[in-house]
Amino acid sequence: MGTVDQSQTPYADALTRYAERDTLRLNVPGHNARVEGTQRLSGYFGQRILERDLTPFLPGIDSGEGNPLAQARDLAAAAWDAEKTWFLTNGASQANRIVALALAQLGVSQQPIIAQRSAHSSFIDGIILAGLSPVWISPTIDHHHGINHGVSPASFEAALVENPNARAAYVISPSYFGAVADIESLANIAHRHGIPLVVDGAWGTHFGFHPDVPESPLRLGADVLVSSTHKLGGSLTQSAMLHVAKGPFSQQLVEIIDRTFVLTQSTSSSSLLLASLDIARSALATGESDIATAIRSGDALRERVRAHPRLSVLSDDFGQFFDIAAHDPLHVSIDVSGLGRSGHEVRTHLMTEHHIATEIATDNCIVAIIGPGHPVDVDRMMNALDLLARDTPSESSKDRLDLPAVGEFRMIPRDAYFAPSEVVDAAAAVGRISADTLAAYPPGIPNIMPGELFTGEIIEFLQHTVMQPGGYVRGSITEKSNQFRVVI
């Protein structure tokens, strides 16, 4: 972060100055920040939001050399020690699509990209758009909890040795459950093989901003970092950042990402989302004490969960997995199988009966996410879990399904997506090539992607997911996942 004053928020301040001027607004947005005729909108959101909701290309805001938006992006680049940072208004999903489309310009469409199989479905969308030909590396799998972790340096090295023509590599860290990969070793290996390493760090925006959270992947050698700032960075939903590191690939990567940013960003990016990124960056870079508050809350919750006879903390077992180098203290992953209910049931129960919203559930876990500056009412959470424990028999939930093995790879995703296809019933889909990406949500990791063969096990898992409270399958053509689109 160097000597830059990170308390500044130049873009957010420029919006405020604009809002406070008496401007006759004869431009979009059509609400014109008027008081008359916008009562429903301003009554709902407050007049300040309307006043700061501005069209792009305004002098003194986002147009002209050194404008406040450019300053805000430069401050973000300084905060992450990046060569360049882009502000995105369609989430880390956009960042993943940008990355895939950018990598295609490195010659990856002819040569493979080495990628972790448990990538978020937005990266698979990017692979389809860009026509990439992925070589998948399996993450380690925690079969007891039915979840994916990360990629170990040894399996990463083996994949690169087996695919000497690979042009780039892509991994995810941290996982949805807070498992952090050994990015330093992965980056060293990638660089030894002459290729850049992309890290989807959607869940680790706060990394590097406090000594007790893991270091930012960019400072450990990653070349590109996907960051879902709205997740734990405190910006508004759908705002995100993409960073390119200072390093051996920076010039080439900045050029191609600039091109693909234009291809994917709205020409009317929301000033509200952009301002929230400016403020979130400043809050992270100057907010060690806020992160410390969240860490203390996470620690307190973990302690209480450990002390509970029927609950346990998932990250306490992370030491068993070779790929996991650290864990994020702001993710509190709780094994609830001892309550005799599935994680989905527990999550829904907490929401409906106690108005406690947790982030993710699987068959036997729930994950609580604690944002910086947020002291958690640990008693409230534990009382709710205690009540549930009292109401339910002491036995493990019975209907857990293991993660299904990946189906055989038959066609590159883009070819399968655009191939002639038909919709068939589930039973008839077994042994056929999927034309769609189907991802059980949460967490949204594709169980099958275009070009892979359906198996009975995959279909059973998808159908099991949609039966769970809060479970759905992204990309499914029917709510019950009883029909699928297959290549003819």
Ligand SMILES: Cc1ncc(COP(=O)(O)O)c(C=O)c1O
């Ligand atoms: C690993 C990972 N990458 C990317 C995304 C997409 O992020 P966003 O919701 O900001 O588009 C998610 C969303 O959950 C994710 O978990």
